Amino acid sequence: MPDPSPSPVVVGVTGTAAGLAAVRLAAREAVSRDRELRIVHVFTWSHARARGAATQIVDEAVATAQRSTPGVRVTGQLVDGVPDRVLLRLGRTAEMLVLGDDDLATTPWLPSGSVLVQTVARAWCPVLVARGPRPQAGPILAAVDGSECSLLGLRTAAGEGARRNVPVLVAHVVERPGGEDAGREVLARAVAAVPELTDFTTKLLTGAAGPTLVRASSRARVTVLGPRGAHHAGLLGSVARTVLRRAASPTLFAHGSPVPGQRPAPDREREPSRVLIP
Template sequence: MRNPVVVGVSGTSAGLAAARLAAREAVSRDCQLRVIHAFTWPNPGASEDYEDARRAASRVVEEAVASAKRSTPRVRVAGQLVDGPPDRVLVRLSRTSALLVLAGDDLATAPSLPLSSVLPLTVGHSWCPVMVTHGPRTPAGALMVAVDGSASGLLALRYAAAESRRRRVGVEVVHVVREFAGRHEEEGHRVLAASIAAVPELGRVRTLVLAGAPGPTLVHAGAHARVLVIGPRGTRGTGLLGSVAREVMHRAACPAIFVHGRAIPAQRTPSGSSGALAR
C-alpha cells in the first residue's frame, strides 16, 4: 500500500486551497489523501467549551474533505481530527507519508504555538518532502530546483529529477552567486555542471546562474515556476532550516517543496564550491 499525501488544515481559505492542491497531488501519485486537523485544548477546566471547540474542529476537517472532493472527484480522501500540537502531529505523520502539504498562511493561525513557529518547525523536522503553498494559483512553468554544490542541493536535484518525470515537465537548475564577476560566474557554472553530472537520470535541463542575495533571488526566479524544489540546509538549533529556505518558505509565489536528507538516501556530493546558497 502506498504512503498517503497528508495535508494539514486549520480552517482558513488558505488551508482549503492546500487541501485542493493536495488532492491533485494524491491522484497524480495514485495514493490516498489524508486531511488532518491538529486539536489542542488550552483550558481543561471548561468542559462545555471543550465540546463546542471539538465540534468546530471536526467541521474544519469535514469542510476540507468536501473541498478536496469537489475539486478532484477521483481523489480517495479521509479526514481525521488528531489530538496534539500541530507541528508534532504533522511531523509524526510525516514518517509514513509520501508528501506533506501545508498552506503557509494557514498554519500561522494555530493557537498552541507562536504565530511564526508552526510552519518552520514542521518543515524543518519532517521525515518526508514538504510542499508549502501560499495560494490557489499554480503557475504552469517548469520545475525549478536550486543547487549549491552541497549534499543538500544534490538531494533536491535527485528529487526534482523524479518529480519532473512524474509531472512530465522540464527542469530548470539554478545556482545563485553574490555577483556577476568573472570567477563567481565561472564557479557557478562549474557547480551546475558537477551537480547535473551526479544525477544522470535528469536528462536535458536548462541551467541558470543568477546573481544576488540567495533568498530573494530564488523567490523572484520562482515566480513563474510550476514548483520550486530546495534542500533546506541549517542546524539543529534552527530546526534544520537555513535563512534561504525560510525566505522561500514564507515568500515563494509557487508551491515550494523542501527535501530533507533523511527522506532520500544520500549519494556522492559533486565537486565544486559550496557557493553562496547557504540554506
C-alpha cells in the first residue's frame, strides 16, 4: 500500500490582491518544504454565474503560483461551506495554512468574526499571514513572554530558522523600567525549554508589547508568536491582535503540541552569541 501524501500547504483565496500575495508566499513555502500547494476558495453555491466567478479566482491563483515559483506542485479547489470552518477542517491535516491580511492595518478594529481571526486563533496547524510583495532578509523574530503558547512559538521559530538556515532573534518586551532582571529570566527559561534552538540571539525590548513587536517586525524575515499570551485567555491575546493587524513581516502563529517541560538553565553550548539590551 503506498504511503499517504505528505500534508499540503493550504492557502485560502478570495480574489483579492492580498490573497494573491498569500499564494506567492505559500508557493515558496510549499517548495521549500517539499509539499504540495493546495489553493482553496470557499463560498456558498447560489447560481452558475457565481460558480464561474469562483472558478476564475482559483484559476488565477493557480497561475500566480506557477508563475511565481516554477516547479511548485499545485492544485486548486472550490469548496462549498463557511470559510473559517472549512479552513479549520483542512488545517487538521495541513502542514500550514496561509492567508492574506486583506489590509487589516487600515481597519479601525480587528473583527473577531473574520475568517482571518478565527483561523489564526483556532487552527490545528501553524497559520502564516502574508505581508507585502515578498519577505525581506533578516532573522526569524520569536516573541516570548513565559507562557506555554509563546514557548510553542519559539519551538516553531527554531524549526523555521533551521530550515531556512537563518538565526532566530528571541525577544521579550519589558513594559516598565525595573523589569530587566525578570525579563532576562523569561528569556533564559524560554531558550532552556527549546533544546532544538541553536543559532539564536536574545534581546530585551522596552515599551508597550504590541507596538514594540510591530516595530521590531520591520527588520525580521518572519515574526513568530503564539495566538495567546501569559495573561490572555480569549480568542486572541491583545499582543497577538496588534501584531496580526500591523506587523511589517509575514507573521506565523504557532499551533500544535505543547512544548516539553522546561530545563532549569540553558546549556553552556547553547548560550546566545549576544544578549542585546537597547
